[in-house]
Amino acid sequence: MELCELTGNELLKKMEKKEISSEEIVRSVYNRINQVENKLHSFVTLTEEEASLQARNIDGNMRKGESRGLLAGIPVAIKDNMCIKNVKTTCSSHILENFISPYEATVVKKLRDAGAVFIGKTNMDEFAMGSSTENSYFGITRNPWDLDYIPGGSSGGSATAVASDETILAIGSDTGGSIRQPAACCGVVGLKPTYGRVSRYGLVAFASSLDQIGPFGKDVEDVALLMNVISGYDENDSTSVNVEVPDFTKSLIENVKGAKIGIPREYFVEGLDGEVERAVKEAIELLEKLGAKTLQISLPHTEYGVAVYYLIAPSEASANLARYDGVRYGYRSPETENLLEEYEKTRGEGFGAEVKRRIMLGTYALSSGYYDAYYLKAQKVRTLIKKDFDEAFQKVDVIVTPTAPTTAFKIGEKVDDPLQMYLSDIFTISANLAGIPGISLPCGFSKKGLPIGLQLLAKPFDEEVLLRIAYTYEKNTDWHKRKPAL
C-alpha cells in the first residue's frame, strides 16, 4: 500500500513512531499525481518544490525534537480561491490567471502553523460558480470513479484529489453546496462548518453571507482533525464568531443511542433519484438500528431555497466581482480606447459565461425598482427558511437528507441548461441560507459505480453532533474505504 492511500490520522501515527517521514509522504503523493493527474486534472497549480522544502523542514524539526503542529508533515491541497502568499490564486478564471497573492489567507496561515504541507491549488468552477467544475477557464476535472462524469463542484478539484489519493487532505469552500456536493460525487467526506466558524479572510469572495471554508477528508476522523486546525474567531473577519472551539476529535464517539434524527419530507420528493433514495433510506435504517430515534419533520420553505439563493448569491457576487477591472492586477484587455471600453473588454473577455450570467442576474436584482421585489423579498424568505430549521432543531439533533438528488452526471450533460445545473444544489443550498453546518459522507454506490452522499445537518455551532453521528455511521459501514480504479 502506498503512503498516499492512507488517511491523515494514519500517517500522523506512523510519523510519530518515526516509521516514515513527511518527505516520503509528499513524494508518494506526487508520484500519484504524476500517474493520474493527466486523466483527472484536479490541480490548477502544483507547488512541488515548495512542498518538498516544507516537508524537509518539518522532518528536520521533528528530528530535533521540536514541538510539532497538529498536521505536521501532512499534505493538504487548497482550493484555488484561497490565498497562499506568493502563489497564484486564479479562482480558475482567465481574469486572475496570473494573479500572485501578496498575502496569506487566515486558513492557510493556520494550516501552515500546524505544519501542513501545501501540495497545490485545486481546480474549481470559476469563482466557485457551478456544480460540476466544468466552468473552469483551465479545463474540466474528471470524476475518478468514472472519467466521463463530473466530480461535482465547485470544489471539484479538492474532492477529486482526495478521492484519487493525489493529496491526503483538502480544503474547499461551500456557498451553496460546493464542498458537500462534490464530496458526495467523489465518495469522500466534506464538511461545511457553521457560518462564522472559520475565517473567510483570504477566501476570494463569491457570496459573502453564504461562503464558508471547510475540510475534505477520506474519513470523518480526518475531517475532524482539519476542523481543529482551521476553526476559530479571526479579528480580520468581522463575520467570524467569537465562540469557543471544541476539540472536534473528542466528538468521535461511536454511539448514536438516543440521538434524534429528523427526516424532512420535503427532501424525499419527485426528482430524487431512486438509487440515491434507497441508499439514504438504508443509511437511516442503519442509524435506527444503532439506536438513533428518527422523526418525520417538515421544512416548509424548502421549495423556495433555490430561488432565494439565486437572488442573494448573484447580488452579492455582482459587487464582490466588481474589483476585477484590470486596473490594479489580473487580466487587462489590450489596446482599449478609453476607460469604459477597458472595463467592458477586460470583464467581457476575462470572465466566463456562467460568471457573467450571475453578475448580470445580481446587478438586475439590486437595480432600483427591482430591489424590493427581488433582493429584499429573497432576504425575507431566507429568514423563513432559517426559522424552519430553528423550529426543527427544537425537536431533533440532526437532520438527514441526500446530499444531492442524483449521483454525478455526465460531463457536458447540463452545461447548456443552467436551471438543471442549479437544481444539483437543491438539498445543500438551505444550509448556507440558514448558516448551519452540514456534512456529506459516502453511503453507497449506484449500479454504475458512482458514489452516493448522505447529508447531515445540525444547528449552528453544533458540528460535534454531525461528527459523532457521521463517525458512528462510518464505523459501521465501509463505503469510505472503497477506492476508485484509475
Added chain:
Amino acid sequence: MAEYETVIGLEVHVQLKTKSKLFCGCSTEFGAPPNTHTCPVCTGMPGVLPVVNRQAVEYAIKSALALNCEVPSRSIFARKNYFYPDLPKNYQISQYEQPLAQNGYLEIGTDSAKKRVGIARINLEEDAGKLLHNIGSREIDGSLVDFNRCGVPLLEIVSSPDIKSPEEAYTYLTTLKNILRYLEVSDCDMEKGSLRCDANVSVRLVGKKELGVKAEVKNMNSFRAIQKALEYEVTRQIKALESEERIVQETRLWDEKKERTYSMRSKEEAHDYRYFPEPDLVPLVAEKKRIENIRKTISELPDMRRQRFIKEYKLSQYDAGVLTSDKALADYFEQVVKSYNNPKMVTNWVMVELLGRLNTVNKQVRESPVSPGQLADLLKLMDKGIISGKIAKTVFEEMFNTGKNPQAIVQEQKLVQITDEKEISRIVEEVLKENPDAVEEYGKGKQKAIGHLVGQVMRKTQGKANPQLVNKILKERLLKK
C-alpha cells in the same frame, strides 16, 4: 418681477483624523509618496475583508451628538456600487438605510437671529483614492492612481433643505467646520481635501409648497466658492424660470475661473448605485452606555464658549464671536489671559495685532510664531512701564519675524523705556532750543504746537521716552516760560 425663494441643502464630507484608515491599519497621513500607505485591504485585493476602526466610530458618534442627532443603537453599512479607477473594489462601503445618526440640527447665526438647519443624516464611509494625470508639471500618457487616501474615514453630513440663501450656506459651513474642529475630529481643511461640499439648490415662487427642480453643484474648493456657485445658480435658475425655460434635474460643476456652473450630467445619466447591506460587516451596535461615555468627551462647543467669554471676560458680542470662531484662536486667547489677566487688552492684541499679522502671511493661529506665553510677557513688559505701547508694537513685529522672546528683543535693541525725569528734561531742553517757532506758537495759545514738540522728543529717543512723562515735563517747562 415675481418673488422667488431659494432652497439649499448641503452634503458635506469631512475626513476624520484617525491615525489609521476606516477598514484597515494603514496610516491616514496626508502627503506621503503615492501608494505608500496601502495594503491588500485598501487596494481591494481578492479575498480581503474590512474591519471597522473603533476610533472612527467614536469620532462619528461624537460629531453626531454635537450636531444634536439621534444615534440609533444599531446602524448598518451598505455597498454603494459604481466603477471608477480610484475605487479599488468598485463599490464604496458607506451607509444607506440605517445611517449612523439622523434627525439632528445645527444652530447658525447670532443670538439676535438664530436659526436651526436640520441635519437629515450622518453616514460613516470610506474615502476613495486619487487619480493623477501628471507627475509634477509633466503631463503623462494615461492616468495614475494613488491609493493613499483610499479608505480614510469620511463623515457624510447631509443637511435638510433648510438653507435659504448662499450667504446662509456660507454661515452653515463655517459653523459646522468650527464645531468639528472644536471636537478635534477633523481638520476640515478644504485645501487638503479634508472637507468637501456638494450643494443642492433650487428656487421657487414665494408661497409655493412644492420644491423647484434642483441642481446639484460640485467642484467648489472654498466656502467662498460655494457661496459664489450658489449665487450663480440662483440667478441662473430664476432667469430660466422668468423666461419660462424648463429646469432639468442635473449635476453641475463650478468653474472657478469663469465663475459659472456648467452641466456635467442629467438625471437620466445618474448612477444607479444599487445599495445593499454590506455582508462582510456585522451591524454597528452602539450601546447606550457607550454613547453616553462619548457624550462626556464632548468639550465646550463654540456657542457655549462664546457665551462664557461674554460673561467671564466681559467681552462684546462681536469680540467673543470672533475669538471663538476658531478653537485654536479661543485657546490662544485664554492662554494669554491666564498669565496676563487683562482680557480687554488681550482681546485687542490678539484680534488686531496677531490676527492682522497672521493674515498678511496667510497663516493659521496654530502656526503663529508668537506663542501665547510670549504675547503675555510682552503685555506684562508694557504694563510694568518697561516699554511703551508704541515700542511694544515694534517688539511684537520682531517677535513675529524671529520667534524671539520680548525680553531678549528689548534688551538687545535697548528699547527699555526712558522714565528718568532728568534725562527726559535734558532732551526737552534740547528740543525747546531747537524749535523756538513752536514754543512761540504755543505761547500764543496754539495748543496743538505741543504735539510737534512731543514728537521731536520721541524722535530723539527713538520712541523710548515715556509719553506721559514727556507730556508732563513739556507742559511744566512751557508754563514756566
